[in-house]
Amino acid sequence: MAKYKLSCCGKVVDVDNKPKWCLACAEHNIEVTELDDVLSPCPFCGGKAGAECLSSISLYWYECETCGGASGSGEDWVEAQRKWNMRDESI
DSSP, rough: OOOETTTTTEEEEEEEOOOOEEEOOOOOOOOSEEOOOOOOOOOTOOEEEEEEEEEGTTTTEEETTTOOOOOOSSHHHHHHHHHOOOOOOTT
């Protein structure tokens, strides 16, 4: 299974084949972006990241399942994942 972000509504779906339409929006021939599932371990404790969202206001972020450390939020899963995986090597 792969994760895809739907361009019509921003939802992320786990499916076997690349989606061409959205049930929620009734849109056909939609653009989709395949998401890379590679998430870095938590920079604080090495734990696993869990996805969190407030979809009603398009706010997405990742939070450590062990210590609660969180990334910056993004307007979609792609931006939230980029922020979670980002590391400041100067610290």
